[in-house]
Amino acid sequence: SSASYYERYHSLEDIYYWINKTAQDYPDMVKVTLIGSSYEKRPLYVLKLSGRQERAEKRAIWIDCGIHAREWISPAFCLWFVQYSLNFYNLNNDITEMLNSMDIYVLPVMNPDGYKYTWTTNRMWRKNRSMSKESNCVGTDLNRNFDANWCTKGASNRPCDEIYCGQFPESEPEAEAVANFLRSHKDSVKLYLSIHSYGQMLLFPYSCSNEEVPNHAELFELVQEAAMKVRRYYRNNYKYGASAKTIYLAPGGSDDWAYNLGIHYSFTFELEDRGRYGFLLPPSLISKACNEALLALKSIALRVIQKT
Ligand SMILES: NCCCCC[C@@H](C[SeH])C(=O)O
Numbered sequence: 001s002s003a004s005y006y007e008r009y010h011s012l013e014d015i016y017y018w019i020n021k022t023a024q025d026y027p028d029m030v031k032v033t034l035i036g037s038s039y040e041k042r043p044l045y046v047l048k049l050s051g052r053q054e055r056a057e058k059r060a061i062w063i064d065c066g067i068h069a070r071e072w073i074s075p076a077f078c079l080w081f082v083q084y085s086l087n088f089y090n091l092n093n094d095i096t097e098m099l100n101s102m103d104i105y106v107l108p109v110m111n112p113d114g115y116k117y118t119w120t121t122n123r124m125w126r127k128n129r130s131m132s133k134e135s136n137c138v139g140t141d142l143n144r145n146f147d148a149n150w151c152t153k154g155a156s157n158r159p160c161d162e163i164y165c166g167q168f169p170e171s172e173p174e175a176e177a178v179a180n181f182l183r184s185h186k187d188s189v190k191l192y193l194s195i196h197s198y199g200q201m202l203l204f205p206y207s208c209s210n211e212e213v214p215n216h217a218e219l220f221e222l223v224q225e226a227a228m229k230v231r232r233y234y235r236n237n238y239k240y241g242a243s244a245k246t247i248y249l250a251p252g253g254s255d256d257w258a259y260n261l262g263i264h265y266s267f268t269f270e271l272e273d274r275g276r277y278g279f280l281l282p283p284s285l286i287s288k289a290c291n292e293a294l295l296a297l298k299s300i301a302l303r304v305i306q307k308t
C-alpha cells in the first residue's frame, strides 16, 4: 500500500503548501500566524490549533519542530501530530480534552534555511545558515542561541563548530522570533515542547547547568510516567530525566530559556532511534516514532491540563 502523506518526509516547499492547505481545510480549528522570518528571509509559520468549544481562560501548549536541520523526523512529527489532532478531535477522548482545554501552537520548521540545505546540499547539516563576519564558516546552533547561561560549557564560541552559540543571545532571527512569540504569550503558554532526534529521550531543564529546577521532582514524575507508557504499549525504551545528567550540558537551549521565562512545564524530546539509522531514520519508521512521541506528549499534556 502506498505510504500515507504522513509516512514520508517532505521538502520545505511541500511543508509550506501543507501549512496553508491545512488551514484552508480546517478554517474553524486552524489559524496560521507568521512569527518572523529566517536569516535567508523564509517565513516562520505557526499553526494555532483550537477546539470548537469557546472557553474563557486561554491556556496553550507550544510545540516546535525542525530547530536542527538534519533531524527530519522532527518536522515529520509536527505534521503527523497536527493531522492526528484534527482527525481525532471529537473521536479520541485525549485529543478532544486537550484541544478543548488548550490551544496548541505548532511551529513545524523552526530552521527552514537549514532544512532546505539538508535537501539540496548537505543532509547532515545541523545549524541555521547565517553568515558571520569573522569566519568563512556558516551557521549558529539555534539550540545554543537562547539567553540561558549563554555560551558557557557545552556550547562553543567558534563559528565553525556544530554547537556555535552565535554572536550574542538571540542573535539569530529564528531564535529571536520564537523568543518574542513566547514572551508575548508567556501568561497563556503552560507547556513548552521542543522536538529533536535522535536518542529516544524525554528531557527537562536544566541543560545549562547541573542545578535542579524547583519542580524537578514533578517534571521527573511526568517524564517517568510517559516513558513507562511507551515501554508498556510499544515495548520501546526512552531515557528520561534532567538534560544535563541524562544527555549532556547544553547551555542556551530553548527549553531552559522557556522555563526561566515562567513556563515551568518545559521539555525536549529526542525521538527515534537509538543510533541504528540516527538522523537518517527511514520513512518506514516515521509512524512508529510518531506514535511513541504522541503517547508521551498526551501523557504529559493531560497531566499539565489537570495541574494548571
Ligand atoms: N536544552 C537542550 C536539551 C538537551 C540537548 C538537546 C540536544 C538535541 Se539535538 C541538543 O540541542 O544538543
Ligand SMILES: [Zn+2]
Pocket: 067, 068, 071, 143, 196, 197
Ligand atoms: Zn536537535
Ligand SMILES: [Zn+2]
Pocket: 196, 197, 198, 199, 270
Ligand atoms: Zn538530538
